Amino acid sequence: MGTAVKAFMKKPTTLIGIMTALMFQVIFSVIWMTGYDGVTDADRLKQLRVGLVALDAQMGPAIAEKLQKSLPVHSELIADAEEARRLLNERRLQMVITIPADFSQALMTRGGKAALQYTLNESNPALIKSMMSSIASQVTATVNKEAISRGALALLTQTKLPAGQAEGSAAELSERVTSSFTYSNKVNGMNNQMVPMMLVLASFVGAMIMGMNLQQSSMAVAPHVGRFQLFAARSAINAAAAIVVSLVGSSLVMALGGQAEQGFLAMWGFQALFLLTFLFVTQMFLILFGMAGMLFNIILLSAQLVSSGAMVPRELLSDFYLGLGKIFPATYAVEGSMNILFGGPGIGDASLGLLIIVASAALVGALAVLRKGRMPQQQTKPVQAV
Numbered sequence: 001m002g003t004a005v006k007a008f009m010k011k012p013t014t015l016i017g018i019m020t021a022l023m024f025q026v027i028f029s030v031i032w033m034t035g036y037d038g039v040t041d042a043d044r045l046k047q048l049r050v051g052l053v054a055l056d057a058q059m060g061p062a063i064a065e066k067l068q069k070s071l072p073v074h075s076e077l078i079a080d081a082e083e084a085r086r087l088l089n090e091r092r093l094q095m096v097i098t099i100p101a102d103f104s105q106a107l108m109t110r111g112g113k114a115a116l117q118y119t120l121n122e123s124n125p126a127l128i129k130s131m132m133s134s135i136a137s138q139v140t141a142t143v144n145k146e147a148i149s150r151g152a153l154a155l156l157t158q159t160k161l162p163a164g165q166a167e168g169s170a171a172e173l174s175e176r177v178t179s180s181f182t183y184s185n186k187v188n189g190m191n192n193q194m195v196p197m198m199l200v201l202a203s204f205v206g207a208m209i210m211g212m213n214l215q216q217s218s219m220a221v222a223p224h225v226g227r228f229q230l231f232a233a234r235s236a237i238n239a240a241a242a243i244v245v246s247l248v249g250s251s252l253v254m255a256l257g258g259q260a261e262q263g264f265l266a267m268w269g270f271q272a273l274f275l276l277t278f279l280f281v282t283q284m285f286l287i288l289f290g291m292a293g294m295l296f297n298i299i300l301l302s303a304q305l306v307s308s309g310a311m312v313p314r315e316l317l318s319d320f321y322l323g324l325g326k327i328f329p330a331t332y333a334v335e336g337s338m339n340i341l342f343g344g345p346g347i348g349d350a351s352l353g354l355l356i357i358v359a360s361a362a363l364v365g366a367l368a369v370l371r372k373g374r375m376p377q378q379q380t381k382p383v384q385a386v
Helices: 002-009 012-035 060-070 081-089 103-108 126-158 163-174 195-224 227-255 264-307 319-327 329-342 348-379
Strands: 049-054 074-077 095-099 114-121 177-184
Touching: 002 012, 012 264, 049 060, 049 081, 060 074, 060 095, 060 126, 081 095, 081 114, 081 177, 095 126, 103 114, 114 126, 126 177, 195 227, 195 264, 195 329, 227 264, 227 348, 264 319, 264 329, 264 348, 329 348
Parallel strands: 049 074, 049 095, 114 177
Antiparallel strands: 095 114
């Protein structure tokens, strides 16, 4: 066995394989530990936004003002309920808290119950729903124990009830504020919740491996084919592979119980677009740096998983990773996929972002091919006249 080990270690591919495994550990550890550091800090939570709609004219404004001061997230008063729903659908709000018009009246009715209405958009990372549900429980408890109890006590005291009876009635009323949850863009199960991340991860890793193999094929046929012919052929293969591979991926998701609010064709077409973008981006690094470009692709894989918003809301990331996410294709892939799968404002902005990135990557790749094509001519010695 020792002889076989020595034979393996003499091969460059063995050392490259070991170094690749090592670099995966280093890159993922550094990026994930720095990317998720401080996600739950109070200053990061302030990046999450909650809309307050006070339809109740009596107690609504006071409750909304108190919540603005006490909530751990940024909150803003929105006069129009329809506007609040629009912002929620566009993910510019993470939750809408509505104080209904009959809130005060329900509290003043003996034995009645009043409900604070919470609206959440499930077309978001799963962590959003968990965090907003926790905040909703805190809000209901705050209104129960403080605002409603004090308001009821003042009201009952004004009616000249005995103090003991007034306090008992106030305590009874303070336990009658409940939570009413409404979910928009419903996600059918955890399997569907994970689809955007799965599609992005599978597509980018597949693009990395395909790009590496195409690079090796390019090196093998380079002596017989021109550089631009090679680039054109790789581009054509990328386009064809994006269409076929995305068709298989989208079909399997739907066959296994996936949902697509905007339809299968939209899902297939958009996956083909971001897969094509991944292929050209990973190819760009391989053209620029050869097989060493795989190191950049591994870094890009890890950084995109952190900054794309597939697992953790982008609002909770540091400014550095938030900025990185704006230039990485996975961010637009996740955003568009959520809109197609679960519902949302559409995929126009996400598609435009991907088109800009794929065009830029293709242009850089073409320029790199042009530059490399000229270098041998510049180094060739001129033929001396006889």
